[in-house]
Structures are given as structure tokens and as C-alpha cells.
Amino acid sequence: MIPLAVTAFVLGLAVGSFLNVCIYRIARGESVIFPPSRCPGCGRRLGARELIPVVSYLRQRGRCRGCGVAIHWRYALVELLTAFMFVVLLWRFPGFDFFPQAFFYSVLLVVFFIDLDHQVIPNRLVIVLLVLALAVQVFRPVLPWGNALLGMLAGGGLLLLLAVVSRGGMGGGDVKLMAALGFWYGWQQTLLLLFVAFVAGGLTGIFLLAAGIKKRKDPVPFGPFLVMAAVVVGLWGERILHWYIRW
Numbered sequence: 355m356i357p358l359a360v361t362a363f364v365l366g367l368a369v370g371s372f373l374n375v376c377i378y379r380i381a382r383g384e385s386v387i388f389p390p391s392r393c394p395g396c397g398r399r400l401g402a403r404e405l406i407p408v409v410s411y412l413r414q415r416g417r418c419r420g421c422g423v424a425i426h427w428r429y430a431l432v433e434l435l436t437a438f439m440f441v442v443l444l445w446r447f448p449g450f451d452f453f454p455q456a457f458f459y460s461v462l463l464v465v466f467f468i469d470l471d472h473q474v475i476p477n478r479l480v481i482v483l484l485v486l487a488l489a490v491q492v493f494r495p496v497l498p499w500g501n502a503l504l505g506m507l508a509g510g511g512l513l514l515l516l517a518v519v520s521r522g523g524m525g526g527g528d529v530k531l532m533a534a535l536g537f538w539y540g541w542q543q544t545l546l547l548l549f550v551a552f553v554a555g556g557l558t559g560i561f562l563l564a565a566g567i568k569k570r571k572d573p574v575p576f577g578p579f580l581v582m583a584a585v586v587v588g589l590w591g592e593r594i595l596h597w598y599i600r601w
């Protein structure tokens with residue numbers, strides 16, 4: 355199990371490095387494949403030695419080797435986060451199921467940071483999630499189809515209602531993301547997910563207002579809370595629901 359966990363960790367570092375590229379480029383409408391990575395400071399193309407996740411960052415003390423411009427620590431954080439996520443997913447979903455799960459949560463990680471940076475959830479990411487959920491549903495179904503469709507309806511429908519009532523307080527991107535998540539989790543876990551997201555979002559909002567970091571009218575993206583809640587539900591959703599039903 356330990357060699358497998360180490361493999362998952364290293365794979366996570368490499369994937370995380372690619373997710374950084376996705377986070378930076380997708381919101382700007384650029385290709386994630388081409389051109390190869392360049393320094394945002396001097397535009398110099400990065401060599402193989404500068405592309406090793408986390409290690410390059412530490413060895414270069416967080417600076418470009420050419421121009422010395424500071425590289426944001428978040429690049430290394432995303433790589434580490436992905437690596438830890440892969441180890442936890444392997445533990446929770448051993449065997450082949452690890453791969454669709456790792457793919458799914460990698461896309462969600464990209465959604466998390468893009469929404470945080472730009473207050474937008476790109477349609478192409480939602481489409482990738484939906485296609486993956488459909489593929490899993492066809493080739494390795496976990497849920498009855500009715501449950502998946504009901505989840506999509508419940509997740510997308512509830513947020514759509516909120517978007518209409520709040521007149522844009524809830525964005526269209528959140529509605530579409532939640533429809534895709536609903537299809538993946540089924541209706542019970544979808545309701546749990548929404549509950550967790552609203553509690554986390556509400557508490558964070560109160561904190562940001564009280565601490566004076568945000569004002570009442572400032573937009574706070576909701577996507578990151580949906581993603582955090584999705585991770586909680588993906589890892590512990592069944593257990594929470596069992597506990598709730600027995601209680």
C-alpha cells in the first residue's frame with residue numbers, strides 16, 4: 355500500500371503542475387497544451403529542470419532563474435494539494451475507481467481556483483465534468499439512472515431558483531456546475547452538498563464582513579464553497595447520510 359500511495363503522491367504532483375497551467379490559461383481562453391510554459395516575468399521558456407513540481411520552486415527559492423521575478427507560492431500549494439488529494443482518493447477509492455475520481459476532483463480543483471480568481475466557472479469545465487459523470491454512469495454505474503437525473507434536477511433546479519430570486523446573486527456558472535455535481539452524486543448527497551456549501555459560505559461571509567475584509571455589496575464567489583462541499587460529500591457523504599438516517 356505504501357508504494358502505491360507514494361506513486362499516487364508523485365502522480366498528484368505532476369498532475370497538479372498541469373492543473374496550474376489550466377487554472378492560469380482556461381479563464382484567459384488560452385490553450386492548455388500549447389505553447390510550453392514560460393516565465394510570466396521575462397517570457398523565457400522554462401527548461402526541464404524548472405518544471406519539477408515543488409522541487410524547482412524550493413531550489414530556486416520561489417524566483418525565476420532568468421529574471422528573478424517572484425513565483426507565487428500558490429503554484430507549489432496547488433501541486434501539494436493535488437498530491438495529498440490523490441493519496442486520500444486512493445485510500446477512499448482503491449483499484450480502478452481511483453482514476454475517474456482523481457479526474458473528477460482535479461477538474462473541481464481547477465474550478466475552485468478559477469472562480470476564486472475571476473468569479474467565473476468556465477462552461478468547458480462543467481462540460482468535462484458532465485461527460486465524465488455520463489461515462490462513469492454508462493460504464494461503471496454507482497447510482498440508478500433515476501437518482502442521478504433527480505440529483506441533476508435538484509442541484510441545478512434549486513440554484514436556478516435562487517439565481518432568479520436573488521437576481522444574479524447566484525451566478526449561472528454555479529447553477530450549471532451544481533447540475534453536473536447533482537448528476538455525479540445523486541439527489542440525497544446533492545442536498546447534503548448544498549447544505550454544507552451554504553453553511554460554509556454563510557459562516558465565511560459573516561467572518562469576512564465582521565473582519566472588514568469584504569463589504570456587503572462585494573461579490574463573493576460561491577463556486578469554491580460548492581467544490582469544498584463536494585469534497586466533503588465525496589469522502590464522507592455516505593457515512594453522514596447513514597448517521598443522519600439512524601439518528
Ligand SMILES: [Zn+2]
Pocket residue numbers: 393394395396397398418419420421422423
Ligand atoms: Zn523570468
